[in-house]
Amino acid sequence: MTLPHRASASLTASGIVAILGSVLTLLGLSLGLFGLLIVAMPPNAQTPPGIRAMSLAMLFIFMACAVFGIVTGVGLLRLKNWARISALVWSGITVFFAGFALLLSLIIPMPPPRNAPDFTIYLVRAALFLIYGLPCGIGTWWLVLFT
Numbered sequence: 001m002t003l004p005h006r007a008s009a010s011l012t013a014s015g016i017v018a019i020l021g022s023v024l025t026l027l028g029l030s031l032g033l034f035g036l037l038i039v040a041m042p043p044n045a046q047t048p049p050g051i052r053a054m055s056l057a058m059l060f061i062f063m064a065c066a067v068f069g070i071v072t073g074v075g076l077l078r079l080k081n082w083a084r085i086s087a088l089v090w091s092g093i094t095v096f097f098a099g100f101a102l103l104l105s106l107i108i109p110m111p112p113p114r115n116a117p118d119f120t121i122y123l124v125r126a127a128l129f130l131i132y133g134l135p136c137g138i139g140t141w142w143l144v145l146f147t
Helices: 009-038 051-077 081-107 120-146
Strands: none
Touching: 009 051, 009 120, 051 081, 081 120
16 A cells, blocks of 8 residues: 655645735735725826726736635645646746846935935835845745755
């Protein structure tokens, strides 16, 4: 009798991280969608006519990607090979874009906001490092794990 394959702890953790990250992303996008649908544009606003429809379309595309992230996370927990390939593709894309944004956020000079303490810019840089560094780190972890 053969025992079924069990997922390693790192594989289980990556599946959980994929599901949690995708659920949080879906929640944030849902709040954005709710805001876009509830808030009315002022009649004298200088916005192009198709901006609302384009914003809705982009939100739905990003929501579909988040749902696919949840499906990929479940596939990783079930040891599906397509989920491993999907995680490799998404982690490669994430490392590229988050790494590039992280590099730009660290080298581009940013003036401090008017009437703000001088250390404010360091807080902004720390927040950007967290926002872009965390996905870049997770993407690197997945590239190593799933290769």
